[in-house]
Amino acid sequence: MGIGEDFCGFLVSRKVEERGKAFYNCFYVYYRKSAGKYMSAKAFCGLLHKYLFAAAQLLFAASAVAQEVNINFDGGPAPAKSFMQAALAVDTALPPVPAAASLKKWTVMVYVNGRNNLEYWGLTDVNEMETVGSSPDVNVVVELGRTTSYAVSDGDWAGSRRYLIWKDDDPYHIASPVLQEIPQPDMGDWKHLVEFGGWAKQNFPAQHYMLIVWNHGSGWNKLLKADTLKGISYDYDTKNHISTPQLAQALAAIGKVDVYASDACLMQMAEVDYEIRKAADYIVGSEESEPGEGFTYDALLNPLVNRPGMTAEDLGRLAVNSYADHYQPLNKGTTMSLVRTSALPALLSNASAFADAVMNSNALEAAKKARTEARKFYFPYDKDLYDFVRLAMSYVQTPEVSGAGKKLLAFLERDLVIYHRYTGEKYVNTHGLSVYLPDDKYNPNYDELAWSKAGSWNEFVNWLLTPPPPAPAFAK
Incomplete structure (x- = not known):
């Protein structure tokens, strides 16, 4: 129970193992609806197990539904029992997915395959995202993969974790809640990308979607001598990667997004874009290799959170500008562009x-x-x-x-x-x-x-x- 002048926080968190994956179920009370009057109690659950929590239908932020339970705090902070009683009063049947008008404006899905020599930059970029965090109109959801061979900071864990990104100012520790943990992922398998995209869309539905695939990239062609058709998302542990045709398969299975972006080298090629032409309205990518830092996520997400009504083209232009604006004063040679997919045929x-x-x-x-x-x-x-x-x-x-x-x-x-x-x-x-x-x-x-x-x-x-x-x- 966390108490403050304008805040009363209550948290229940339980880790559940199922089919080799870890799920987290959480409830949070996190802000006062009006000073001195009511606390608006919202709660979030990762992949929900209603047989574990009777109040599992209270979902926070970008999950399938969000409901409010108003508790009168005129007499001071309410005990945890009061909140649980209010939560239990909510209908236990899972509500339908909300209509488009009640959906958040954007869900930004970032597939951060750090299971290679870019692991350090993966951690850095997720911490960069936390300087902005999700908002009432924007979900930022991430799968972060790590390996044991490179970066050792922030717990030196391995595998992959899925997060809803919350605002946090600690640049060395990821504070966002872990919603799902996968001990031995193959992030070079296009089917795993499909799992992430499907999970993100199911749990964080929105009016518009941006999908970013973060990793090494090599256009359509080869990066390593042993490879055949090349592409993106190289997993050094499994020695697998997503080829260009497989990327098209993955994006088709996830379902169309408004903006697809490769935070990876060499991916803005005619051959790649044509292969994935049906997957998005706009494609963001670089002709040239990217610096290790890749996208500047605070500069990308902050304007979106402040102006969530921006169009897909607006967001694509923002991705190009936030990248170029970062590297211009550093005198680093870079390229970034926005392609309209309807013109690819x-x-x-x-x-x-x-x-x-x-x-x-x-x-x-x-x-x-x-x-x-x-x-x-x-x-x-x-x-x-x-x-x-x-x-x-x-x-x-x-x-x-x-x-x-x-x-x-x-x-x-x-x-x-x-x-x-x-x-x-x-x-x-x-x-x-x-x-x-x-x-x-x-x-x-x-x-x-x-x-x-x-x-x-x-x-x-x-x-x-x-x-x-x-x-x-x-x-x-």
Whole structure:
């Protein structure tokens, strides 16, 4: 029982083991409805077990439902028994999911796979989220994975924990309640991402959703030599990761979100975005590698909590700006952009038309020159699409290439990449979307992507790798 001038806090917390997972059931009284009059008692339960607590239908913040029990505190703080009696008076039948009008505005779901050498930054970012916390209009929910090989702070626990993020100012300790604990997760398994997304949506429904996948990223292509199709969320303990097609499967199973963001390196590629085009209205990501700090979560969440009525596009632009604003004064070279997914089918058709025009020109060496000079990123086979098209138009000067190129460039600027920023002069020729353009060897896994199956860019990539004809032989 916590007593204060404007606060009377009551907490019941019990840890329950079930099928190898730990669940926490909690009740909280946490704020006075009006000074000197009433305390508004709200309570939260993780995954509820009504046979454990008769009052398990009182849910706090972003869970499926929220109810209020008003207790008169005119005579001073009420004992715990009074609150429990009030709680027990609530109908014990689980209420239906609330109508859209009563839902919170946003639920931000962050899948923080720190089961690798980024573990320290995972802890840092969750503590960064706690400087803002959830609010009456915004849920911030996290799954944080840890391993035993890297960071040892904050208890040095391993496995993964799911949290509703509460405001807390301690930068070294996660104070938010643990709602679920998973001792041996595989956060590189796309099905585990589905479990998290489903859990978050079921327990924290909202009018709008943002999903952030936090970890190493490598675009569609490979990060480690033993890998085949690459992607995101590398779990060093299980040696598993989520490939680009699997990411699309996971997002489809979770259900559409308003904004999907990769807080990971190299993920804002045409191939990745096209694969997940049906999963979100907007995609936020970086063409280039990210610094270890990744997103700046206080700068991302604080404006959202203060203006929860912002649109999905507003939130996407905020994600880009909060990232660039953080790294600009640090003189770190970065890229971040916002893509409108409804334009991705037209990107495929426009890019294929341009590729066909260049191939029909037979100007192979000129096209290779453009490929070589285009702005590249950490993996040299990832090139900025806009920059490549611009250069190709200048070197392959035919009416067909010019027409298709102008159309593609205008489409990229106007319809697809609706906002992008870079920091560092090195990235002045970046425009928010990269594409696969290797200089030497073709990865046959590229043919497995939806982008390749539906268009002709894979054929174009192969054409650009055509070796030059042998020098003519001269008779003696």
